Amino acid sequence: MKRIITILAMLSLLLCAAVSANAADIELAKASTxxxxxxxxxxxxxxxxGYMPFEMTDKKGNVVGFDVDMVKEMAKAMGVKLxxxxxxxxGIIPGLLSNKYDLIASGMTVNQERNLKVNFADPYIIVGQTALISKQSADxxxxxxxLNDPKYTITSKLGTTGEQAAKRLFPKATYKSFEMEDQAMLETMNGKSDATVYDLPMTSxxxxxxxxxxxxxxxxxxxxYEPLGWAINKGDPDFLNWLNNFLRQMKNDGRYDRIYNKWFGSDQWYKDIQ
Incomplete structure (x- = not known):
């Protein structure tokens, strides 16, 4: 009899734990972004x-680009406005942390420093750092x-992985930072620096x-090696699951290829950009 009572008690505890876990899961889902x-x-x-061709402003003042077309499809799949x-x-990560928006889709490289603050969905594209060399240093x-030489000056954009790569890989060179990537590239094109380190395809x-x-x-x-991913706030497995499944669907039903070819397979869009 004691054994039966003990088994019943254990089953009761397991049932309570299961109910409690299920209730916790429901509450977590309700709290999801x-x-x-x-x-x-x-x-x-x-x-x-400001990162061609991922997101940029056209001559009409509209924000367009690869990322924009991707999140348009995302909003459509959710049945909501964008x-x-x-x-x-x-300020883009602090803006996410303070709930000014629901996710970041801005050509953001997935790295461990950022991953301490935010979670990333699976990478949607892979890019990497390349170098533009000035005319006087081309030979x-x-x-x-x-580039890792004291006689060279290298430029990149402030707060980017281009800046991180320049400082990490070329510590002997002089480094100059700029607010915008086109300023860094113009500095090199005008012969005021020897090279600009920045993401492909922007350099291309x-x-x-x-x-x-x-x-x-x-x-x-x-x-x-730099994978780009959508960033969301930590502690949200439901949203992360949805994003990963959405990306998987996009890459297998032809929509991803259509958007990719529009922005990376042609430069026809450039004439519409400011």
Missing amino acids: LEKIVQSGTLRVGLEA ELVNTAWD KITSWKD IFYAQHGKAAGMKFLNKPFT
């Missing part, structure tokens, strides 16, 4: 409109490894539009 988006009817996306929140890069610099676009005619050299083989 995904649930808040559906209830509000609006998906708010943080980005900085609100783009344009913000400065150095001297044949590899990215040559600048070289095709300006650098080639100016006699610059383009070291177009990436020398870093």
Whole structure:
């Protein structure tokens, strides 16, 4: 009899634990950003409109680009409206943490430093750092490894992985930081620095539009591995699960390829950009 009572007691405890865990899961789901988006009817996306061709402003003042088309599909899949929140890069993660938007879709590289503050969905594209070389240094610099020399000055954009790579890989060189990537590239094109380190494809676009005619050299083989991912607040497994499944669906039903080819397979869009 005692054994039966003990077994019944254990079963009762297990049942209580299961009910408690299920209730906790339900409460966690209710607290998810995904649930808040559906209830509000609006998906708010943080980005900085200045990273071609991911997000940029066209001549009509609209924010367009690869990331923008991706989150348009995301909002459509959720059945909600899309609100783009344009913000400065150095405040983009604090903006997410203070709930100014629901996720970041702004060509953000997944790295461990950022991952301490936010969670990332699976990477939606892989890029890497490349180098634009000034005309006067084009004959001297044949590899990215040559840049680690005190006689060279390197530029990049403030707070980016381009800046991190320049400081980490080329500690002997002089480094100059700029608020915007085009300023860093113009500094090199105008001969005021020897090289700009920045993401492919942004360097590719600048070289095709300006650098080639100016006699610059383009070291177009990436020398870093940089996956880009959507960033969300920590502690939200439901939203993370939805994003990963959405991306998987996009990559297997043709929508991803269509958007990718629009922005990376052609430069026809460039004529509409300011």
